[in-house]
Amino acid sequence: xxxDLNAFxxxxxxxxxxxxxxxxxxxxxxxESVRDRAIILTWIGENIDTVNATLQRYxxxxxxxxxxxxxxxxxxFAVPLAQxxxxxxxxxxxxxxxxILIDVGRVSxxxxxxxxxxxxxxxxxxxxxxxxxxxxxxxxxxxxxxxxTLGEPTEWTxxxxxxxxxxxxxxxxxxxxxxxxxxxxxxxxxxxxx
Numbered sequence: 001x002x003x004d005l006n007a008f009x010x011x012x013x014x015x016x017x018x019x020x021x022x023x024x025x026x027x028x029x030x031x032e033s034v035r036d037r038a039i040i041l042t043w044i045g046e047n048i049d050t051v052n053a054t055l056q057r058y059x060x061x062x063x064x065x066x067x068x069x070x071x072x073x074x075x076x077f078a079v080p081l082a083q084x085x086x087x088x089x090x091x092x093x094x095x096x097x098x099x100i101l102i103d104v105g106r107v108s109x110x111x112x113x114x115x116x117x118x119x120x121x122x123x124x125x126x127x128x129x130x131x132x133x134x135x136x137x138x139x140x141x142x143x144x145x146x147x148x149t150l151g152e153p154t155e156w157t158x159x160x161x162x163x164x165x166x167x168x169x170x171x172x173x174x175x176x177x178x179x180x181x182x183x184x185x186x187x188x189x190x191x192x193x194x
Contacts, residue, residue: 007045065144073097105173111164130158
């Protein structure tokens with residue numbers, strides 16, 4: 001049983017809300033890690049506001065790359081996505097405001113802005129595809145945010161741009177453990193839906 005029952009309950013309630021905002025409720029699922037569930041939910045209950053505040057700053061930085069009349073209504077949250085999906089972030093354009101969910105445990109904090117920018121581009125054009133209009137918005141964001149710019153965009157490169165380094169154990173972050181990174185740069189895994 002968790003040591004802080006209020007934090008545990010708050011974490012559980014938070015994940016239930018996140019399930020409602022995901023493309024499908026099963027995308028936010030801790031049943032794969034039953035052993036760590038109480039630790040993760042307690043950590044979420046104690047720390048999620050701080051993590052979400054950081055993501056919110058990144059969302060506002062993306063907004064600042066556009067004129068106010070060009071900005072869509074969006075919300076952003078950190079959430080452990082089902083590990084079996086292998087997704088780092090997703091954008092649900094069917095919600096109002098549009099919802100961006102980021103699994104911040106899958107990447108070091110230095111890479112969070114990259115994931116936010118990718119999903120923000122989907123939200124900005126309200127489309128899940130990696131097509132020319134997505135490329136224009138993502139290139140604009142990369143330039144405005146100081147992220148690595150993309151040369152000749154192809155659908156394949158757009159699926160995983162901008163690059164970042166993933167962590168070794170995605171759930172470690174959600175358990176409150178120190179970060180361990182993989183060496184080298186890997187392709188991110190994103191999904192956007194409608």
